[in-house]
Amino acid sequence: MMLLSWLLIFILCFLGLWITGCFDKHKADERRKTIIVLGSGGHTAEMLKFLKTLKVELLGERVYVIAGSDIGSLSKIMEFENGVEHLNIEYIPRSREVGQSYFTSVFTTLYSMLYCTLVIEKVAPDLVIANGPGTCLPILFCAWIHKTLGLSRCKLVLLESYACVKNRSLTGRLMLPFVDKYFVQWPSLLSTSSKVVYSGRVPISAFREKFPRRVEKPRTLDTSSYVLVVVGSTNFDNLIRSIDTEEFARKLHAIGYNGIKIQVGTGTYQVTALHSFSSSKFQVEIHKFIFDWEYKVRSASLVIGHSGAGTILDALEFGKPLIVVENECLMNRHQSEITGMMRDLGYIVSSDLNHLVDEIEQLCKATTYCLQFPKTESGVFRDYIESLYK
Incomplete structure (x- = not known):
């Protein structure tokens, strides 16, 4: 059933690219373009934290792809892209909602896949960076088809969620054969595949310069606010x-x-x-x-x-x-x-x-509180992205 579903998706995407006439086109706009797929909620937060480690100008024209039902990511993009007058946003149908059965998600993914075919042809990205749930699956797969047909040299990068500690997400398992790099944030997710790279934990800024291992009394827990x-x-x-x-x-x-x-x-x-x-x-x-x-x-x-x-x-x-x-x-x-x-x-x-x-x-x-969370830098991710444009 799964194999037939993927075969049908491939055929439909192939027909979509043929209908749009992309086989007769050459990329007229040579500006560097990057598609950034945001998975909503915590997935969006993780992606933006990784992007903050980069000089975003390196990515060229940035096109953000978010699900049509995602009402939270837009404000986070606007905050991240502070000062940019025009944001490039592409909305796509969500391939799978939270709690949706795997069986019905096959059909919603097919619909989303057809829509994503048009997005890939319109943007013609050099790089796709995705993080998170099923939202990123159709756009990555369509970009892979575009690349396989010789229509682009697009690099595909998937960031696994920090929430996946011992087991890869379904999206990660499905997309590993198609992406160029698959970054994981826990060493337990490493495999023999050269595509799988341990990036270290998602980077965060330091709340304080020095982190005591434990905070002992007499300091009291602040309860003055809400x-x-x-x-x-x-x-x-x-x-x-x-x-x-x-x-x-x-x-x-x-x-x-x-x-x-x-x-x-x-x-x-x-x-x-x-x-x-x-x-x-x-x-x-x-x-x-x-x-x-x-x-x-x-x-x-x-x-x-x-x-x-x-x-x-x-x-x-x-x-x-x-x-x-x-x-x-x-x-x-x-x-x-x-x-x-x-x-x-x-x-x-x-x-x-x-x-x-x-x-x-x-x-x-309590006389002792939780450990302070240390600052980290995701140099592995940053170095890989920078290496693509040297």
Whole structure:
């Protein structure tokens, strides 16, 4: 079934390229062009952190490809490309939504593949850099077909997510035969293939110049600001429902926090109980998505979040104490790897829904806190991209 699906995709993409007349064309515009595929949520955050290690001018004209249902990545692109008057954005149908079955994703991927064929022909990229979920699969495959047919010399680069600790993502497993380089962020994902390269962890800026291994008392945990609760771009109504109680708000207020700001994502649960406790001394804010994300994280005293890589990395980058609650409703519980690893390394506190308040109180009373997250540089990724244009 899978083999037939790929064969059908290849044929359809081949016909799409033939219909557009690309066999009779030569690349008239010789300017360097790079397609950057953003996978939404934490995948977008990871990609932009890697790009910050580069001189982006090296990439030439940058074309960002994002899914039509992704409403969060655009603001992050605008922040990253600060000062650029015109942004090149291409929206494509998402090949697979979070939680969508693998069977039905075959058909949505076919639709997305046809759309991506036109994008590849329009842009004619020299380089495609992709990170994350199924969003990047059709654009990478179409670019590979374009290259295989001799229509370009495009290089294809796939960045595996930091959330994949012990097992490669489905996208990584499917696209490994087609990409030129496949960067992984954990050495446990290395293989005998020369395409697979260990890049080191996604780079982050240093929150402080020096990092003590443990922060000992008498320094106390800052509780002067608010608690930020984030669920990412998915549905995590179970978490929102569990904290929507006056008792939860009362305990946060008693600890010293002055409010709570909640990002509810695509969930449908309506917060009610917390609103009844809202006052000038304890403010409650509800957001579907947060567009001034960096400011919100920097200003928070405590972050409670799902175990998405973007949430974890950003909270740790800004030196915020982080309690992670795994969203067990996600397919294959793919967040469990990163949660377990970061907890075992001592960077985060993890909790289930029933013990969240206990973990907050324990964190405030603890004599030692989590380890500071050290700064890293992804020189391997940067050096490879620079080598393409020497």
